[in-house]
Amino acid sequence: YHVKRRGRNGLRVFEPSNVEQEIGRTLTRDLTAALREGQFSLAYQPLLDLQTRTTVKVEALLRWTHPLHGPISPATFIPLAEVSGLIVPLGDWVLHEACAQVRRWQEAGLRVGVCVNVAPLQFAQPGFVGKVLETVRAHGIPHGALELELTEGALLADPTGVRQALHELKAAGVRTALDDFGTGYSSLSQLRDLPIQTLKIDRSFVRDLEQPGEACQYTEVLIQAVLAVARTLHLGVVAEGIETEAQLRRLREFGVTVGQGYLFSPPRPAAEIEGLSGHL
Numbered sequence: 001y002h003v004k005r006r007g008r009n010g011l012r013v014f015e016p017s018n019v020e021q022e023i024g025r026t027l028t029r030d031l032t033a034a035l036r037e038g039q040f041s042l043a044y045q046p047l048l049d050l051q052t053r054t055t056v057k058v059e060a061l062l063r064w065t066h067p068l069h070g071p072i073s074p075a076t077f078i079p080l081a082e083v084s085g086l087i088v089p090l091g092d093w094v095l096h097e098a099c100a101q102v103r104r105w106q107e108a109g110l111r112v113g114v115c116v117n118v119a120p121l122q123f124a125q126p127g128f129v130g131k132v133l134e135t136v137r138a139h140g141i142p143h144g145a146l147e148l149e150l151t152e153g154a155l156l157a158d159p160t161g162v163r164q165a166l167h168e169l170k171a172a173g174v175r176t177a178l179d180d181f182g183t184g185y186s187s188l189s190q191l192r193d194l195p196i197q198t199l200k201i202d203r204s205f206v207r208d209l210e211q212p213g214e215a216c217q218y219t220e221v222l223i224q225a226v227l228a229v230a231r232t233l234h235l236g237v238v239a240e241g242i243e244t245e246a247q248l249r250r251l252r253e254f255g256v257t258v259g260q261g262y263l264f265s266p267p268r269p270a271a272e273i274e275g276l277s278g279h280l
């Protein structure tokens, strides 16, 4: 979506072209209508116990089917929704829909937890925690059935407010995870002070596990360091983007116990999620 241009100082910078800016404006306008007109849906990707290959919970992932252009990737529309602020009402919708689905599974006898992605702007809204707890209660699901996935970007602004919000969520029994871990700017030492429960190792590291050579060696050391820190801080670890048996084998050797990826299942509509049991 961004093209490379040569900047004034000769450095290559990313800057949207005129055409792209126009597409961005059009999509942003369409996004607003999309929420009103019910063009969004959620897909769910199972997170599995890597030893038993049974589903332990699911991640809700937003899908937009544009009336003219068909499915549009979150990688395209989430940034537009963040810039325009629409991510706040859109994020509310995701939270409601995910909790409603957990309730439907519950009523079908399936005890499933759901992970919901939360954008930095959404997390920074005053009253965010209150809204989350209200939503959980409105749908009558256990607080522990909801896990919020935050990115490192959400932790950068206002450290005191962030810590406070995380403490409130933890006290209420709502779980929190740090998504795409290893790609942002947070340091391992910062983790000690954050009341979160889970680290999600970004799929770029999982992918590198198979590249022979230095990238792979570095990645292996990095994953082992993350696991050591996680053990010390009593954090759970989830590996994202597992695509091959070889990656799975290596992750298991390292002691990673939970993972998700195309090897097991792509994100699917709720009705097509297999392997949910009543004993999660």
Ligand code: C2E
Pocket: 045, 060, 061, 062, 073, 074, 075, 078, 091, 094, 117, 118, 119, 149, 179, 180, 203, 240, 241, 242, 243, 260, 261, 262, 263, 266, 267
């Ligand atoms: P994420 O939260 O890190 O989600 C994981 C992404 O990896 C998903 O992409 C998923 O489909 C993809 N994935 C899962 N397994 C594999 C695999 O084995 N290989 C590969 N190559 N990819 C895999 P998706 O659904 O396109 O979402 C992209 C990102 O958009 C998400 O990354 C998340 O940051 C954001 N996003 C999605 N839904 C929401 C939402 O409801 N709210 C917010 N704020 N962001 C969302």
Ligand code: MG
Pocket: 059, 117, 149, 179
């Ligand atoms: Mg996520």
Ligand code: MG
Pocket: 179, 180, 200, 202, 240
């Ligand atoms: Mg992720």
Ligand code: MG
Pocket: 180, 202, 203, 240
């Ligand atoms: Mg990711």
